[in-house]
Amino acid sequence: MTTITKYLCLFLLLSASCLAQEVANPIAVEPGVSLALASSRSAAISNIQYQLHFTIPAEQTASIQSTENIDFKLNKLIYLQVDFKQSADHIKRVSVNGKTIPIDFKAEHILVKQAYLKVGNNHVEIEFIAGNESLNRNKDFLYALFVPDHARTVFPCFDQPDLKANFLLSLTVPTNWKVIANAVKKDSRAQGNSTTYHFNNSDKLPTYLFSFTSGKYTYVNKNMKDREMEFLHRETDSAKIKLSVDSVFVAHRDAIDFLEDWTAIKYPFQKVGFVSIPDFQFGGMEHPGEVQYKASALFLDQGATKDQFISRSNLISHETAHMWFGDLVTMKWFNDVWMKEVFANFMADKVTEKLMGKSTFDLKFLQDHYPAAYGVDRTLGANPIRQQLDNLQEAGSMYGNIIYHKAPIMMRQLELLMGKQNFQQGIREYLKKYSYNNATWNDLIAILSKYSKSDLLSWNKVWVNEPGRPVFSYDIRYNGDKISNLIISQNSEIGQARVWPQSFTVKLVYPNYSKFLVVNAKTANTDLTEAKGLPKPQYILFNANGAGYGLFPIDQKMMANLYHLADPLERASAYINAYENMLSGKGNKPEELLDVFLQGLSVEKNEMNLRLITGYLTNIYWTFLAAEARNTMHEGIEKTIWTAMEQQQLQNNKKILFNAYQNVYLSVDAGKRMYDIWLKQTAPNGIKLLEDDYNALALTLALKTDTTNKILKDQLARTKNEDRKNRLIYLMPALSLDVKERDHFFNGLKDRKNRLKEAWVTTALSYLHHPIRQKTSIHYLKESLDLLVEIQKTGDIFFPQSWLAAIFSGYNNKEANAVVQEFLKSHPAYNPKLRDKILQTTDNLRRAQIIMH
Secondary structure, three states, rough: HHHHHHHHHHHHHHHHHHHHHHHOOOOOOOOOOOOHHHHHHHHHHEEEEEEEEEEOOOOOOOOOOOEEEEEEEOOOOEEEEEEEEHHHHHEEEEEEEEEEEOEEEEEEEEEEEEHHHOOOOEEEEEEEOOOOOOHHHOEEEEOOOOOOOOOHHHHOOOOOOOOOOEHHHHHHHHEEOOEEEOOOEEEEEEOOEEEEEOOOOOEEEEEHHHOOOEEEEEEEEEEEEOOOEEEEEEEHHHHHHHHHHHHHHHHHHHHHHHHHHHHOOOOOOOOEEEEEHHHHHHHOEEOOOEEEEEHHHHOOOOOOOOOHHHHHHHHHHHHHHOEOOOOEEEEEEEEHHHHHHHHHHHHHHHHHHHHHOHHHHHHHHHHHHHHHHHHHHHHOOOOOOOOOOEHHHHHHHOOOHHHHHHHHHHHHHHHHOOOOHHHHHHHHHHHOHHHHHHOOOOHHHHHHHHHOOOOHHHHHHOOOOOOOOOEEEEEEEEEEEEEEEEEEEEEEOOOOOOOOOEEEEEEOOOOOOEEEEEEOOOOEEEEEEHHHEEEEEEEEEEEOOOOOOOOOOOOHHHHHHHHOOOOOHHHHHHHHHHHHHHHHHHOOOOOOHHHHHHHHHHHOHHHHHHHHHHHHHHHHHHHHOHHHHHHHHHHHHHHHHHHHHHHOOOOOHHHHHHHHHHOOOOOOOHHHHHHHHHHHHHHEEEEEEEEHHHHHHHHHHHHHOOOOOOHHHHHHHHHHHHHHHHHHHHHHHHHHOOOHHHHHHHOOOOOOOHOOOHHHHHHHHHHHOOOOOOHHHHHHHHHHOOOHHHHHHHHHOOHHHHHHHHHHHOOHHHHHHHHHHHHHOOOOOOOOOHHHHHHHHHHHHHHHHHHOO
């Protein structure tokens, strides 16, 4: 063998070996974005620049022709997968580094072989038809909503949070449409019936935060403290516009001012902009420069309650806080999605505290977060704050009340543990270090640990990495009339024994004074040495300051004196704990607690507390009373609520009770009274009812009227706003007296096109499955569960949970429970996250079998 032949053989051998290695070790091509794919790409790809153009026709069903350039740097050659969750016919042309290549499309990915790529800068051009699913196309407007992994349903991209990029966007839209996006508008050019808008290059963003909206909107802009802000909305009610628009701008300014000061970082993006969207899927979504809000959350009327104004301020503060927490510093992978939400909620609460005062803040924090967190954490489907995520297509199931409500409680306890100043210093260092980049929860804990003497890793394990809540008990002993010993103990409600380190207060009540004891519960048993030698109290209120998390014991003498507690926060803590104890089979039975709350309707003057107890009251009424018991009690309950409404002095309190009356009434006389109010549009004395209220009343009347009527048709004729008209038209079949028409509506939900307005769907389902309609609706339950996987795949992040909640929240009978248990039993390998959602949303149904029998 010659030398040349030897080298040739060696070359061919090495080439074959390299090729074998290249083929043997590629990342699997599978639907979604796997953790393996995301890790591989983030290690190889950097400096991403997208240039996108969408041509959006006026016709809602016409295709959106689009073009895209993707520039990026490769530090090593990889078998490139570009995410695109559409059919292959949506891809028209692919060019890589100046060469048109064959379209290679598999399992939601455009595949680019290494031979077409190079180490260093690469350029990909794609002509495609944009997907409609996450563009939320309506008759005369659309909006892009890509969280958590929906960007890939619209355009080809690297759809993972740790591949941040700049976006250079242009849009061609009908000439009478307005536009707003992440970046500042650079120029526009009209041509015929369309206008093309060019935007500046965006700040560095993950794909889920890239967004735009366009349509028939009203445009408003204001200069707030030398900062230009722009606002698009579709509201037509002049009173709402006058009452709300200026307030919305001011709320954004106040939130930005607070957050710049607290973080020591100036507003980190090139523009401030927001848009109000009718029946938006969420309360809001934090796209920099184009924050999207649900219209009804921003536009309040003269009948709005104090709680609604506070909630609006809190929502705006939440989305603004995201500019720093989530947008400036983004989680590396969606298993840490809760991080951005916990900080947004936590910082929004701080803004509320500054604007509303500490007492209002403490009360709102307790009511906003604790019941919602308990609603998941007490269930058999409870999940930890931080969860494992193997594929981004499952990211939507990570969202829920644990990350939005338990996490802020956890963060508040962490701040108490560290001290406010140390906590703030740690957060400032974290934001500075990871600005315009990505970080994990462990990165944050590592920084915070430098500012704390406590073992944050152990603390983190029980609060963040494990589900469930503690159950507290106490042992009090006396020597004569003096306390000789008071020990507070905690055990886990489910699972292995754990301790939740936390701080809260216990109130000892005496005839003429009270004594507060601070409980620093760091171990399973906490000996309150400060109590030794104190006189025997009349009664004890546990968790008096509402800061403690868990199920607390109830002193029945306290329940007898519940409305003598002067502090609204203490009453709220007692209300919540009484309800949680009822659910756990401790304390009062449902009928007894219902009676307690009824007594409070005329004496509870605090608006937020009144809303809390009417919510508990109506929940007990429909979910924890048998139909027979309800039928014997409803007239008395109606009378009690109406009388309390007349006795309350404040307009907001009266309206809360009017809404409760509307919720529970069943009698013929009450129906006639409500019909008369709707027909003549004459509200009870001291109450202001507006169009939205009469819409809601018309829907209730249609639900509770068993004779043929034209209430909804008349209400439709009264309604002037086009978006509200369309909503009413959608809901009408779900409220039909004709069972066949309701069946037809439900069967229509199996087709995705009838589920596009998710807020409408869940409202319709709540009427369809209302307790007074359950005899004819119970047969929908199994099919509703069968649809859940499809709902999760095709819907937005909260839809699986809201779908289940709208369907199951009013059921309490054994037949419905049997459907759920049979479904779970017959699907042993069911998606575990969706299984948890089912267990969470049917927990009251499960408990009703125990509590009511």
